[in-house]
Amino acid sequence: MSGSEExxxxxxxxxxxxxxxxxxxxRATIVQASTVYNDTPKTIGNSPFLLLFFFxxxxxxxxxxxLLEFAEKAEKFIAEAASDGAQLVVFPEAFIAGYPRGYxxxxxxxxxxxxGRDCFRRYHASAIVVxxxxxxxxxxxxxxxxxxxxxxxxxxxxxxxxxxxxxFSSEGRFLGKHRKVMPTSLERCIWGFGDGSTIPVYDTPxxxxxxxxxWENRMPLYRTSLYGKxxxxxxxxxxxxxxxxxxSMMHIAIEGGCFVLSACQFCLxxxxxxxxxxxxxxxxxxxxxxxIVSQGGSVIISPLGKILAGPNFESEGLITADLDLxxxxxxxxxxxxxxxxxxxxxFNLTVNETPKKPVTFVSKSVKAEDDSEPQDK
Numbered sequence: 001m002s003g004s005e006e007x008x009x010x011x012x013x014x015x016x017x018x019x020x021x022x023x024x025x026x027r028a029t030i031v032q033a034s035t036v037y038n039d040t041p042k043t044i045g046n047s048p049f050l051l052l053f054f055f056x057x058x059x060x061x062x063x064x065x066x067l068l069e070f071a072e073k074a075e076k077f078i079a080e081a082a083s084d085g086a087q088l089v090v091f092p093e094a095f096i097a098g099y100p101r102g103y104x105x106x107x108x109x110x111x112x113x114x115x116g117r118d119c120f121r122r123y124h125a126s127a128i129v130v131x132x133x134x135x136x137x138x139x140x141x142x143x144x145x146x147x148x149x150x151x152x153x154x155x156x157x158x159x160x161x162x163x164x165x166x167x168f169s170s171e172g173r174f175l176g177k178h179r180k181v182m183p184t185s186l187e188r189c190i191w192g193f194g195d196g197s198t199i200p201v202y203d204t205p206x207x208x209x210x211x212x213x214x215w216e217n218r219m220p221l222y223r224t225s226l227y228g229k230x231x232x233x234x235x236x237x238x239x240x241x242x243x244x245x246x247x248s249m250m251h252i253a254i255e256g257g258c259f260v261l262s263a264c265q266f267c268l269x270x271x272x273x274x275x276x277x278x279x280x281x282x283x284x285x286x287x288x289x290x291x292i293v294s295q296g297g298s299v300i301i302s303p304l305g306k307i308l309a310g311p312n313f314e315s316e317g318l319i320t321a322d323l324d325l326x327x328x329x330x331x332x333x334x335x336x337x338x339x340x341x342x343x344x345x346x347f348n349l350t351v352n353e354t355p356k357k358p359v360t361f362v363s364k365s366v367k368a369e370d371d372s373e374p375q376d377k
Contacts, residue, residue, distance in 0.1 A: 023326030026206045028088040028233070028259070029081035030319040032298040032312055034267040036073055037098035038126045044074050044096060044137055074151070075141050081318055082145035087170070088206055090150045092263040092298075093214050093237040094163055096134065097126040097154035099265060100190070101239065101293055102272065107189050120190060127156040130164065135174055143172025148206055152213070152237040152263070155179070160192040165211040165237055167202055176200050180213040181222065197355040201229035207259075207325055211235040217248055225351045227256050227338045232328050236262040241295040246311055253301040257331040259323050266296035266316045303331035 036042040074091065081089045093099055100123060106116015128134040130153070142149040148170050155164040155177070163183065167175040179194025199222075201210035210231045216222050217236050226234065234256060236249060241264050253260040270289040299310035300321040308321035335341050 021326075023324045024207075026087055026233075026323045026325060027085045028090070028261055028300060028321060028323055029084070029086035030261055030263040030298045030300065030310070031074075031077040031081070031089060031091050031095075032264060032266050032296045032319060033073065033077060033092075033095075033316040034265050034271040034294070035095050035098040037100075037272050038122050040096055040126050040128060040134060042072050043098075044072060044134060044141075074138075077318065078141055078145050078147060078149070081320070082147050084318075084320060086147055086320060088148045088150070088209075088233065088261075090235050090261045090263045091152050091237065092265040093152040093165075093239050094154050095152040095237075095265070096128060097123065098272075099239045099294075101267065102269075104186070105190055107186065123154075123190070124156060124159065124161060127154040127161050129157075130155045130166065130177055131174060135166065138166065139168050139172045139174050142168040142170060146170045148204060148209065150209070150211060150235045150237070157192070161190060162192050162194060163187070163213055164194075164198075165213055165235065167200070167209065167211075169204065175202050178211050178213070180216060182216060182219065184215045195356040196351055196353045199225055199229075199351065199353065201226060201231045203230075207232035207323075207328075209233045209235070211237060214238040214240055217252060221349055223252060223256065224338065224349050227258075228349070228351075231256065232258050232325065233323075234258040234260045236260060238262055238264050239294065240264065241266075241297045241313070243297070245297060246299060249299055249301055250305060250307075253303055254305045254331070254335075255337055257303045257328055257336060259303060259327075260299075260301045262297070262299050262301075264296050264298050265294045266312075267292070267294040269293050303327045 074095065078089055103119060104116070105119050106113040138149065138151055149168040151166045151168070153164050153166055155162045163180040165178045167177065169175055177198055178200060179198045180191070181194045181196075181199075183191040183193065199210075201208050208230045210226050210229065210233070212222060212226060212234070214237070217238070234252060236252070238245065245262070249260050249262045252258075268289070269287075269291045272293075295313045296315075297311040297313050298319045300308045300319060300323075302308055302323070304327055308323070310319045312319055332339065
């Protein structure tokens with residue numbers, strides 16, 4: 001029996017006439033898979049054949065791996081998740097265009113080279129404009145399978161790349177995006193920094209939905225900004241497949257009193273193009289084409305600190321759980337980090353949500369706004 005079930009049983013036993021208030025149950029699925037690196041069309045997909053698979057499986061309960069082989073990758077997994085009743089589907093960090101694990105782009109202190117520049121050129125070409133045609137395609141896929149979708153993507157704004165989480169409704173509406181505010185380590189040489197204007201939490205029929213990307217989850221003030229917006233479905237797309245990451249996810253679920261859905265890619269060396277400058281991590285002793293270079297570890301954790309699904313360190317696949325949103329209130333009886341357990345007269349966080357642009361143009365034909373106090377006449 002789960003902790004929430006025990007609590008409900010105890011309340012019914014000790015409180016005469018305790019009403020039976022039904023909870024909202026949301027089925028959520030994490031996609032743990034590798035990207036199709038530098039090939040955005042094959043990563044996203046938009047196959048009418050997949051819709052046939054979806055209806056066949058839902059209506060007749062037929063599962064055919066042969067059908068799936070014809071599909072492009074993201075849509076294949078969304079179709080499979082939806083056929084199993086998923087209402088929310090979450091993908092890993094940088095699933096579109098790819099997380100460039102092991103690549104150095106020819107960068108060293110005081111060193112630049114042509115091979116690195118060309119590697120970045122290809123990476124930039126596979127990134128997407130937001131909004132843009134790929135975003136429209138993802139919105140259509142979300143509508144087709146009637147799921148809320150959180151997709152990790154590399155976004156390009158001019159020639160600067162941003163690690164971004166994209167949000168879509170089950171009606172096929174693009175809700176918005178979150179740009180990673182702090183890239184980690186060498187990521188800072190190839191990615192830009194998001195500002196406070198893209199730290200959304202969306203109030204959806206499934207619950208309040210938002211995201212922190214990878215090691216943003218280690219930033220207490222960033223987490224607090226999400227808690228302050230009432231996040232309930234805390235998505236954590238990541239490239240961190242370490243065992244230690246699990247501790248961070250457990251802590252956030254308990255600290256925030258929210259469901260945590262951590263999605264990480266599972267990748268082999270052969271999922272990436274050959275490159276003479278490729279660097280293996282010390283985590284994996286094997287250095288060959290079949291070597292695991294990202295071991296996944298995707299997991300779903302409840303606000304009460306219970307692991308609902310995962311972690312999976314073995315393979316690509318789907319990680320699915322039914323989320324009882326009543327657990328949010330149950331958890332916050334004892335600890336509400338931005339509510340009754342806060343001390344705003346001592347500790348207070350201010351978040352600047354103003355977009356920060358490097359260049360602002362003011363037309364000569366527009367008179368500057370007068371901010372002075374009005375004069376009495």
